[in-house]
Amino acid sequence: MAVETTQILSSILYGLIEGSLYGLLGVGLSLALGVMKIINLAHGPLAVLGAYLFFSFIAYLGILPVASALLSLVVVSVIGLVIYLCLIDRIVTVESSTLIVTYGLEIVIGNLLLSMFTGATRTVDLELGSLNIGGIFIGLNRLLALVVAFTSIIVLDFVSKKTYLGKAMRATAEDIEAAELMGVNTRKIYALSYLLCAFLAALFGLCFITTHSVDPLTGSLLNIKAFTITVLSGGNLGLALAAGLLLGFSEIILTTFVIPTAYQHIIAFAILLIVLTTMYRRKRE
Amino acid sequence: MKEIFPNKKALTKVQVAVIVIVIVVAAIGGLVYYFSQPSGVTEKTEILLGHVAHLTGFYAYEGTIAAHGTMLAVDDINAEGGVYVEEYGKKLPLRLIVEDDASDPEKTKIATEKLCTVDNVDFLIAPGGSTWNLAAVPISEKYHKLCIGWGGSAEELWTSGFKYYFGFTTVNDLYSATYYAGIIGFLAHYEEWLPEGAPPPLTVALIGMNNAYGRCAVDKMEELVNEFGVQTVVMKEYFDPKTTDFTPLITKIQTTKPDAVIVVGYATQNTNFFRQVIEMKVKEVKIWCPSCWFPQYFLTLGYDGLEYFFDQQYWINYLSDEARDICQRAQEKWDYDHSLGYFAWGYDGVYVLAQAIEKAGSLDTEKVRTALLTETFHSITYGDITFQENGVPLVENFEAKVPIRQVVDHKQVVVWPPEYKEADPIYPPPWDEKYGS
Numbered sequence: 198m199a200v201e202t203t204q205i206l207s208s209i210l211y212g213l214i215e216g217s218l219y220g221l222l223g224v225g226l227s228l229a230l231g232v233m234k235i236i237n238l239a240h241g242p243l244a245v246l247g248a249y250l251f252f253s254f255i256a257y258l259g260i261l262p263v264a265s266a267l268l269s270l271v272v273v274s275v276i277g278l279v280i281y282l283c284l285i286d287r288i289v290t291v292e293s294s295t296l297i298v299t300y301g302l303e304i305v306i307g308n309l310l311l312s313m314f315t316g317a318t319r320t321v322d323l324e325l326g327s328l329n330i331g332g333i334f335i336g337l338n339r340l341l342a343l344v345v346a347f348t349s350i351i352v353l354d355f356v357s358k359k360t361y362l363g364k365a366m367r368a369t370a371e372d373i374e375a376a377e378l379m380g381v382n383t384r385k386i387y388a389l390s391y392l393l394c395a396f397l398a399a400l401f402g403l404c405f406i407t408t409h410s411v412d413p414l415t416g417s418l419l420n421i422k423a424f425t426i427t428v429l430s431g432g433n434l435g436l437a438l439a440a441g442l443l444l445g446f447s448e449i450i451l452t453t454f455v456i457p458t459a460y461q462h463i464i465a466f467a468i469l470l471i472v473l474t475t476m477y478r479r480k481r482e
Numbered sequence: 483m484k485e486i487f488p489n490k491k492a493l494t495k496v497q498v499a500v501i502v503i504v505i506v507v508a509a510i511g512g513l514v515y516y517f518s519q520p521s522g523v524t525e526k527t528e529i530l531l532g533h534v535a536h537l538t539g540f541y542a543y544e545g546t547i548a549a550h551g552t553m554l555a556v557d558d559i560n561a562e563g564g565v566y567v568e569e570y571g572k573k574l575p576l577r578l579i580v581e582d583d584a585s586d587p588e589k590t591k592i593a594t595e596k597l598c599t600v601d602n603v604d605f606l607i608a609p610g611g612s613t614w615n616l617a618a619v620p621i622s623e624k625y626h627k628l629c630i631g632w633g634g635s636a637e638e639l640w641t642s643g644f645k646y647y648f649g650f651t652t653v654n655d656l657y658s659a660t661y662y663a664g665i666i667g668f669l670a671h672y673e674e675w676l677p678e679g680a681p682p683p684l685t686v687a688l689i690g691m692n693n694a695y696g697r698c699a700v701d702k703m704e705e706l707v708n709e710f711g712v713q714t715v716v717m718k719e720y721f722d723p724k725t726t727d728f729t730p731l732i733t734k735i736q737t738t739k740p741d742a743v744i745v746v747g748y749a750t751q752n753t754n755f756f757r758q759v760i761e762m763k764v765k766e767v768k769i770w771c772p773s774c775w776f777p778q779y780f781l782t783l784g785y786d787g788l789e790y791f792f793d794q795q796y797w798i799n800y801l802s803d804e805a806r807d808i809c810q811r812a813q814e815k816w817d818y819d820h821s822l823g824y825f826a827w828g829y830d831g832v833y834v835l836a837q838a839i840e841k842a843g844s845l846d847t848e849k850v851r852t853a854l855l856t857e858t859f860h861s862i863t864y865g866d867i868t869f870q871e872n873g874v875p876l877v878e879n880f881e882a883k884v885p886i887r888q889v890v891d892h893k894q895v896v897v898w899p900p901e902y903k904e905a906d907p908i909y910p911p912p913w914d915e916k917y918g919s
Contacts, residue, residue, distance in 0.1 A: 201737070208733050211730070215727065311538065315538035317542050320754070320757070327761055334762050336761040339761075409754075410750070448730070452731070452734075453730040454734075458720065458734065459719075459721055459722055461721075461725060
C-alpha cells in the first residue's frame with residue numbers, strides 16, 4: 198500500500214485542525230487548574246451545552262449562525278459565572294470538594310441536555326463547501342474552526358500577558374496571598390477566570406458541532422481529552438496549545454497510518470498513562 | 483495528613499433524631515406496603531410486556547421505528563380483544579411498558595432490571611442491536627423472563643446458552659445472508675451491469691462499527707465476498723460507534739484505493755461518515771455503499787452530495803399485502819415512512835409472542851418457551867417461522883429482496899436486481915466532472 202504525499206499532507210492538515218481544537222479545549226481547563234487550582238469536570242459538558250444552544254438557536258429559532266454563536270457564548274459564560282458564584286465560590290479552596298461538585302455538574306448538565314434534546318446526535322452544517330488545497334479537499338467549516346481556535350489562543354495569551362486582568366490572574370495563580378496583599382481582588386479574579394473558562398468551553402463547543410457531531414453525553418469524552426492536555430501542559434496556557442496539537446496529530450496520524458481506527462479514543466488514555474507514570478517516577482526519584 | 487473534610491462536625495441531637503425518624507417512617511411504610519399486597523394467585527386482567535427501546539441516543543432512529551412496530555402490534559391484538567389464554571379461559575389484553583435506554587447499554591441493564599423486578603412484566607421484547615441485547619438478556623435470563631429479540635444479530639446471542647431468548651435476525655442465517663448478499667451479489671454480478679469499457683470493481687473495503695454487530699457483519703460480508711470469489715477484500719477496518727471524526731479512516735481508504743466501500747453503521751454514524759466523505763470529495767472509490775437502514779434520514783445530507791452513492795434497502799416494500807398494509811397504517815399514525823425491516827421485526831416480536839401464548843394456553847414462561855420450540859408461527863417479515871433449541875429462527879421458502887439503489891438526478895432509483903431495476907447504474911461515477919480533476 199503506497200502512501201501518497203497528498204495523503205500524508207491531508208493527515209497533517211486534519212491533525213493540525215483537530216489539534217488546534219483540542220488546544221482550545223485544553224486551554225480552558227488549564228486556566229481553571231492554573232488560576233483556581235481546580236479540576237473543572239464541568240468543562241466538557243459546558244462545551245456541549247454551548248454546542249446545543251448554538252444548534253437550537255439556528256434550528257429552532259431560525260437565528261443567523263453568527264448571532265446564534267454570540268448568543269450561545271454569552272449564555273454559557275453567564276451560566277459559568279452563576280455556577281461559580283452559587284457553587285464553586287463556597288468550596289474553591291477545598292480541592293476534593295471542587296472535584297466532586299464539578300463531577301456532579303458534569304452529570305447534571307449531561308442529563309439535563311439528554312432530557313431536553315433527547316440523546317440524538319446533532320451537528321450544525323454551515324454549508325460552506327470545501328476548498329481544494331493542492332488536491333486536498335478540506336471543508337471550510339474546518340478551516341474556520343482552525344482560525345477561531347488559533348485566534349482565541351493568541352488573544353488569550355495577549356490578555357494574560359498584557360492586560361491588568363491577565364496579570365492579576367497570573368499573580369493569583371502564583372501566590373494568592375501575595376496577590377491579595379498587592380490589592381488584587383482574588384475572589385473577583387476567580388469568578389472572572391471561571392467565566393472565561395466557560396466562554397472558552399462554549400467557543401470550543403461551537404467549533405466542535407460544526408466539524409463533528411455532538412450528543413448530550415459527549416462532555417465526558419471531551420473531559421478526558423482536555424484533562425490529557427492539561428496534564429501534558431501542567432496548566433500552562435502556552436503549552437496547552439502544543440499539547441492539544443500533539444494529541445490531535447497523534448490521533449490522526451496514528452489512526453491513519455499505524456493503528457486501527459477503532460483505537461482512536463485510546464490514544465488520549467495512553468498518553469495520559471505514560472505522562473502520569475513518568476511524572477510519578479520522576480517525583481519519587 | 484490533610485483532612486478531606488476539614489470543617490466536619492459531630493452530628494447534633496436534632497440531626498440524629500431526624501435521621502432516626504426518617505428510618506422508622508421508611509421501615510413502617512415498607513412493612514405496610516408489603517402486607518397490603520394481595521397474597522396467593524390473583525386473577526390476571528392483562529398481559530404485561532416490557533420493552534427496552536432506544537427512543538433517544540445514537541440508535542434512536544432504528545429503535546423508535548421498532549418500538550412503533552411493537553406498539554402497533556399491541557394495538558392490533560387488543561383491537562381483537564387481546565390474547566386468548568386457556569388457563570384463564572378468556573382473552574387478556576396486552577399492556578406494553580416501554581423504557582427508553584438512550585441507546586446506552588448501561589441504561590439498558592437498569593431498565594431491564596426495573597421491568598423484571600419493579601414492573602414484574604410477564605414477557606420482554608428485547609432492545610435493538612446486538613450490544614444492547616447482550617446487555618439485557620443475561621438479566622432476563624436471571625429472572626426467567628422470556629425475551630423476544632427483534633434486532634440482535636451477533637452470533638454471541640445464539641452461542642451463549644441463553645435459554646429464554648428467541649430472535650428474528652441472525653448474522654449467519656436470515657439477516658446477513660439476505661441483507662448483505664444484496665450488495666455483495668450486486669458487486670459479484672458486475673458483468674450483468676458493467677458499461678462497456680468500464681473498469682470492473684475488483685477490490686472491496688469493509689468498514690464496520692467496533693461492536694458485536696459491526697464485527698459479525700463485516701466477517702459475514704468477507705465470507706460472502708470469498709464465496710462469490712469475484713472480488714478481493716483489501717481492507718477491513720472498524721470504528722468506535724462514538725466516533726465523530728472519520729477523517730483518518732477516510733484518508734486510510736484513500737490510501738488503500740478500493741473500488742468499493744461498504745460501511746456498516748447505524749443511521750447516525752453513516753450520516754457522519756458520509757458527510758465527511760462528501761466534504762473530503764474522495765474520488766478514488768467507485769462504489770460507496772452505506773448499509774443504512776434509514777435512507778430518509780441519510781438523505782438529509784442532500785441529493786447533490788449523495789449523487790452516485792449506492793444504498794441497499796431491506797425488503798419490506800416488496801413484501802406481502804399484509805406487510806404493506808401494516809406499514810401503511812404505521813405511516814398514517816406516525817406520519818413518516820415505516821416500510822423498513824426494523825418496524826416489521828418490532829411488530830413480529832409481539833405478534834409471534836402472542837401466538838405462542840395462545841398455543842401454550844398459559845403465561846408460564848416454560849410453557850410458552852415449549853410452544854415457541856415446537857410450533858410454527860406466522861410472521862409478517864418471513865411468513866412461516868419456527869425456532870431451534872438455541873432460539874435461532876428457521877424460515878422456509880423465504881426469498882430475500884434487497885434492492886440496490888443509486889441517487890441520480892435528485893432521485894433514488896433501483897439499479898439491481900434486474901427484476902426491480904428502474905435504471906442502469908451509473909458506473910464509474912463521474913467524480914472528476916462533479917468535483918473537478
